[in-house]
Amino acid sequence: MQFQTLTSVVEPTFWHALAELKLDVLKLDDSTVPLAATLEPGTLVQTSEAAYSSMPACISFDRASLLRGLERADAAASPSARACRVPGLLKNVNTIEDFKALDKPALFASVANTIWQSTTSGTALTDPTELVRFLLVAYADLKKHKFYYWFGFPALTALSDAQIVRRATLAGEFGAEKTAAISSIFRDHIAEFAFLLTVDDAKNVHYAPFKDITILAREGRKFLVAFVDPSSLADSPGWPLRNLLTFLAHLQLHHVTILCGRNDLRTSRTPDGVGQQSLVLDVALGSLDIPASVSTPPAVGWERHPSGKLAPRVIDLSHMMDPQRLAESAV
Amino acid sequence: MSNLTSMFKGIREYWTPVLTASRFETDAVLTPDEFVAAGDYLVFKCGTWRWEAGDPAKRRDYLPADKQFLTTKNVPCLKRLHEMEYHASEKTVETDDGGDGWLATHYKGEGAPDVSDDSDLDLLDDVAAEFVEKLTMDATGTSSSTSKPPARPAASSAAAHPPPPAHHAAAAPEPDDIPDIDDMDDLAGGVSEAPDPAAVHASTSTKIVRTRTYDLAITYDKYYQTPKLALFGYDEARQPLTGAQMLQDISQDHANKTVTMEPHPHLAGVMVAAIHPCRHAEVMKRIMDKMREGGKAVRVDQYLIVFLKFMASVIPTIDYDHTMALE
Structure with a gap:
């Protein structure tokens, strides 16, 4: 990665x-x-x-x-x-x-x-x-x-073998309506750098603070880790994700779904509409490798x-x- | 009529330092409260804009402390205007000693027709008409990113109109101010990193574009009771542009009379290129009248969205979001 x-x-x-x-x-x-x-x-x-x-x-x-x-x-x-x-x-x-x-x-x-x-x-x-x-x-x-x-x-x-196992655009993954809802959440919580999104039974998307990750993981709930991604490359997220993934690996998570939140969530001025630049990545974290x-x-x-x-x-x-x-x- | 208006404006300016009663409908100007409402709507419509508090020492007490001005940063500007179009009237804006000065003045070239009030009004009408046409196109979705500058002229016409003189592209610090690379190694003292297979560097990736960028600010001008746009630019290596370099990205058609280099109204330590707002209310009034004729009245909180669409004709190559719908 x-x-x-x-x-x-x-x-x-x-x-x-x-x-x-x-x-x-x-x-x-x-x-x-x-x-x-x-x-x-x-x-x-x-x-x-x-x-x-x-x-x-x-x-x-x-x-x-x-x-x-x-x-x-x-x-x-x-x-x-x-x-x-x-x-x-x-x-x-x-x-x-x-x-x-x-x-x-x-x-x-x-x-x-x-x-x-x-x-x-x-x-x-x-x-x-x-x-x-x-x-x-x-x-x-x-x-x-x-x-x-x-x-x-x-x-x-410390995390050298993380792999992207699946990649989709946000709009491709969630459709226009939910993408608009996610865009609004992203704007409201951009100051937090990283936060969580959960999807309920009715398929509605909700915000949760980053610290809830341990509870959600323990309960086996499905969630996305959203972060402010300074990159706009289709295949490479930005530098800050590296330490974030290391942290997730340290929490003993093995597979996580990451939302790379980019500028298309803040403006209508995008090539193909909101949610086409922002990515959803399924990442296999691998394990931390720290020299003794x-x-x-x-x-x-x-x-x-x-x-x-x-x-x-x-x-x-x-x-x-x-x-x-x-x-x-x-x- | 316009004389009467300006006389009236002079008197009113004297008696009412801060506009309190709305004169948006009649004169397309804003009270500070209306500016804040329009700013809130802009931030709601387009998240790339945000309110800033600025330097407390420069705070204006007629605006909320945390809503002194609006800003959007890191806006790309791929090409110089002279690469896009040539204006016969374009003249190098004079700066002192070889181009690193800051003074941009209204330039009237020798033999250039003196611009009278009448032709100014024609120009405003043209701007308003062009604008409303564009707006209609935006609304029908036939063009999502209009206001692209006209295509580069054919080679023959380019040859007939040589590009502006070289000192237009004025200069960064003197070469001897920049330490040579041996010095840099010296300064780097002991830092080394093994090649990192996980890193994609902007300087080497072919997928990343190297371009000028601008930080834009919208401030409230108490004297003219309108928003005012200020720019500050960076070159491809993210070093600040000089005033003369920034002028390369401002349309000479609309702005060669009205651009000044001045201290940022809300921040210490930066000289910005400001689009002087003396005609803003007039243009906005004409645009709003035309839109009303077309059955589309502009609400006061939509003011800045229309204003930014209007400003796109002044800085056509600075690629900020001016495509958002009014509603």
């Missing part, structure tokens, strides 16, 4: 807020800071009269990503309930030398460890966004308005540089942040 890696999209408002955080709050303190990101459901785009292509699987960052770090009276500015927010960790160092010398693998492993703890302790049951935890290492050169940064999206590799010598299974998922290399990125925002250049261009 293959998963599409995440592509980070960082709004300038994020860097502006980071500069503010560094100057006003953190100063020379370089301990880690909580962070949040928005997982965007996967989107197709029309590339010609009859052809559609996938957009990259996006995770986006804006000013609200740093709200907890900024510790302002921003309560009312809490992000929209119509967005899927996932938690992460920012390590912002003070110098470029610190950035070079930073033990990035150790930080990455510690986030992977947090994900594994959420899996084994069951905290992911009450908050499945814990399974999407990520890392950002950064150095903000505030004099030059340049930001060096690198995202890590750890995926535990380690406490946390190995994880992968540093974001690639656009060149394809494993390397950080740099962004120059002097044209937007330098007061002198702003003044010049505002004439």
